Amino acid sequence: xKCQKCHNQATLHITEILGEDQIEELxxxxxxxxNHLYEPSQKSSGVKAPPSTGEDLDEPAMLxxxxxxxxxxxxxxxxxxxxxxxHDYQEFKEELTPLLENIHGxxxxxxxxxxxxxxxxxxxxxxxxxxxxxxxxxxxEAYEEAAQLRDRIRQLEDS
Amino acid sequence: xxxDSLTHTSGEWLRGSGPESDIVISSRIRLARNLAAFPFTNRxxxxxxxxxxxxxxxxxxxxxxxxxxxxVNVPTLSSLDRQFLVERQLISRELAAAEGPRGVALxxxxxxxxxINEEDHLRLQVMRSGFTLDEAWQEIDRVDDALEQRVTxxxxxxFGYLTACPTNVGTGMRASVMLHLPALxxxxxxxxxxxxxxxxxxxxxxLYGEGSRASGHFYQISNQVTLGKSETTILNEIHSVIxxxxxxERQARTSWLRDNRQGLQDKIARAHGTLCSATMMTSxxxxxxxxxxxxxxxxxxxxxxxxxxxxxxxxxxxxxxxQKLMGASLDxxxxxxxxxxxxxxxxxxxxxxxx
Numbered sequence: 046x047k048c049q050k051c052h053n054q055a056t057l058h059i060t061e062i063l064g065e066d067q068i069e070e071l072x073x074x075x076x077x078x079x080n081h082l083y084e085p086s087q088k089s090s091g092v093k094a095p096p097s098t099g100e101d102l103d104e105p106a107m108l109x110x111x112x113x114x115x116x117x118x119x120x121x122x123x124x125x126x127x128x129x130x131x132h133d134y135q136e137f138k139e140e141l142t143p144l145l146e147n148i149h150g151x152x153x154x155x156x157x158x159x160x161x162x163x164x165x166x167x168x169x170x171x172x173x174x175x176x177x178x179x180x181x182x183x184x185x186e187a188y189e190e191a192a193q194l195r196d197r198i199r200q201l202e203d204s
Numbered sequence: 205x206x207x208d209s210l211t212h213t214s215g216e217w218l219r220g221s222g223p224e225s226d227i228v229i230s231s232r233i234r235l236a237r238n239l240a241a242f243p244f245t246n247r248x249x250x251x252x253x254x255x256x257x258x259x260x261x262x263x264x265x266x267x268x269x270x271x272x273x274x275x276v277n278v279p280t281l282s283s284l285d286r287q288f289l290v291e292r293q294l295i296s297r298e299l300a301a302a303e304g305p306r307g308v309a310l311x312x313x314x315x316x317x318x319x320i321n322e323e324d325h326l327r328l329q330v331m332r333s334g335f336t337l338d339e340a341w342q343e344i345d346r347v348d349d350a351l352e353q354r355v356t357x358x359x360x361x362x363f364g365y366l367t368a369c370p371t372n373v374g375t376g377m378r379a380s381v382m383l384h385l386p387a388l389x390x391x392x393x394x395x396x397x398x399x400x401x402x403x404x405x406x407x408x409x410x411l412y413g414e415g416s417r418a419s420g421h422f423y424q425i426s427n428q429v430t431l432g433k434s435e436t437t438i439l440n441e442i443h444s445v446i447x448x449x450x451x452x453e454r455q456a457r458t459s460w461l462r463d464n465r466q467g468l469q470d471k472i473a474r475a476h477g478t479l480c481s482a483t484m485m486t487s488x489x490x491x492x493x494x495x496x497x498x499x500x501x502x503x504x505x506x507x508x509x510x511x512x513x514x515x516x517x518x519x520x521x522x523x524x525x526x527q528k529l530m531g532a533s534l535d536x537x538x539x540x541x542x543x544x545x546x547x548x549x550x551x552x553x554x555x556x557x558x559x
Contacts, residue, residue: 115243127323129247131240131358131366134373141370145363148371150405151432154364156375157345159352169358172241180249202241 048074112136114170116177132170172201205274205310207285211528214519215292215314215331220511222334226502227450229382229422229515232293232331233340235348236324236367236376238358244368245321250304253321257305260320263354264309267347273309273316278302284533287524293331298322316347323368324376326351335446337379337439345435364431374431379439380409381446386421386499387456388449394423397449405429406445420491420518425449457503472500480551484537485544490521509554517550 048055053074108120117129119137128134134141145152175198182191217230242248242256261275278286278299286300295308299322306321319327328351330344358366364374372378388394398408409424425446427438460468475496479485498514500506519525521543527534530542 115247117247125246127246127368128244128370130243131238131360134360134363134366145370145373145431149374149429149431151374151429153362153432154360154374155432155437156364156377156434157348158361158364159357159359160349161352161356169240169356173243176242176252180251 048072048077050074050077053077107140110137114173114177130170130173132173168201172198175201205276207276207281207288208528210292210314211288211525214512214516215294217293217315217331217333218512218515218519219333220515222332222336224446224450225334225511227384227453228335228446229384230331230333231335231337231340231379231381232329232424233337233344233377233379234327234329235344235365236372236378237326237328237348237351237365238367239325240356240358242325245302245323245325246368248321253304253306256325257307257320260326260355261307261309263351264318264320266354267350269311269316269347269350271312273311273318276308276310278306278308279304284524284527288528291519291522291524295319296322296327299327316343318347324372335381337381337443341379341435341439372430375433375435375438377430377435377438378426379442380424380426381442382422382424383446383449383453384421384495384498385423385449385453386495387460388453389421390460391456393452393456397452401425401445404441404445406442419488420495422495457499461503468503469505472496472503472505476500476506476551479547480555481548482544484540485521485547486540487521487523487543490543490547491518494518494521509551513550513554517547520550521547 049072051074053076055072055074108123109118111118112129112133114132114136115129117133119140122128122133122137128137142152175194179191179194179198182188182194217232220229222228238244239256239259242252245253245256248256264273265275267273276289278295281289286295289295289308290297290300292314294310294314294317296319299306299308299319302321304321306319308320309318310316315330315332317329317331319329328344328347330340330347332340332343360366365376367373367376385394385397388397401408405428407426407428409426410419410422425442427442429438433441475493479490479493479497494514494517497506497509498511501509501511501514520529523539526539526543526546529546534542
């Protein structure tokens with residue numbers, strides 16, 4: 046079956062329930078389905094993008110803000126529907142909150158939490174950053190720097 | 205782990221036993237978890253994915269589980285074997301199609317499956333036959349606790365377990381129950397059920413999960429919300445609605461029998477007859493006809509076939525299973541012929557044996 050919006054193979058079949066007696070069937074390829082589900086302009090979608098809370102959400106400054114830990118911009122999330130790292134929930138908290146409210150009707154976790162005391166969030170983000178630097182160091186063959194970074198990572202991991 | 209040994213068997217979830225198993229095929233729970241110190245899978249470099257895979261694989265191997273889990277390194281599998289695992293519901297289509305280091309740890313009964321480097325670093329799944337959400341929860345909770353002793357999950361007090369997609373954040377839990385609802389579909393009451401479920405934030409999907417069409421009159425009912433409700437609350441919500449759907453399906457079956465017994469008997473006998481004698485059979489037609497045979501067994505209109513046999517045939521006639529059973533790669537037409545032959549043999553065998 047072909048996608049209704051382009052010529053690719055349709056791999057996702059969505060049954061939208063529009064109202065009392067209305068059902069809309071959609072057959073889409075992966076990427077069109079993604080757009081359908083995340084595009085804010087769609088009239089009906091299972092997962093809606095945040096409702097406009099003023100003009101600021103579409104401002105380039107906001108869309109281009111970048112997570113210092115993993116490097117994704119908010120616009121990347123808008124395009125792919127996937128966040129880049131755990132820190133993004135802090136970094137883009139303001140933008141994500143209306144979205145979470147829309148999906149879940151709530152914005153605060155209630156339920157199970159890890160029994161073991163988690164390392165501080167700072168340490169976790171630090172580790173992601175150090176790993177990124179380590180990769181860059183290795184790529185530019187700065188092995189001394191890489192060795193130092195590796196030691197620092199081990200130290201944090203063991204703490 | 206040798207996948208070929210699985211070919212002739214089927215997983216525990218198809219056993220056809222457990223509470224309400226005439227209508228509830230299986231209960232399944234999955235948890236999405238990520239390591240705190242790595243970017244999510246989609247942002248991880250190939251090197252990082254390798255690190256994540258090695259680390260989780262090691263921690264999973266050290267789990268104190270009896271019996272031990274086997275490990276399957278997904279990139280080394282042929283596309284046929286990947287499809288085979290998807291058909292058995294042991295891995296997701298996403299994991300099958302992804303790139304880079306990834307794998308799955310499987311229990312021998314196929315009730316436990318731990319996917320590594322799926323959309324999230326770790327996707328834990330427990331699946332059991334019948335209406336057994338509580339047992340499934342106890343098992344997955346135990347595995348999750350044991351793993352959590354050995355790795356640091358990405359977790360925040362505010363948002364719970366942090367996931368790559370915000371639709372999973374919080375508990376990271378998706379609980380689903382797979383139902384066989386031929387009578388509700390026949391009487392078109394199924395749409396009413398969908399609408400009622402939608403109102404209470406439960407999703408309805410086909411046999412193969414997200415994006416799949418409902419075939420063989422199988423439907424998966426699952427929770428939509430993962431944030432702001434505890435696991436127990438979510439499970440209770442599903443628990444409270446399933447018995448109602450079961451009642452509706454039973455009522456629809458009863459009135460179908462009462463109002464048009466001959467018509468229904470004929471439909472079931474024709475489905476059985478076609479399966480026993482056709483020489484070409486598509487996957488879609490097979491699902492539809494097996495569904496009526498399954499209904500016939502539950503209504504005692506067919507006596508010589510058992511539910512586990514029919515359940516198994518639903519999976520064994522899927523494209524990858526069929527090709528592994530035949531030991532050859534087959535194109536569409538060849539598959540239709542092989543499928544028809546396989547069905548004839550299995551159903552005649554069932555008819556010939558005393559049980």
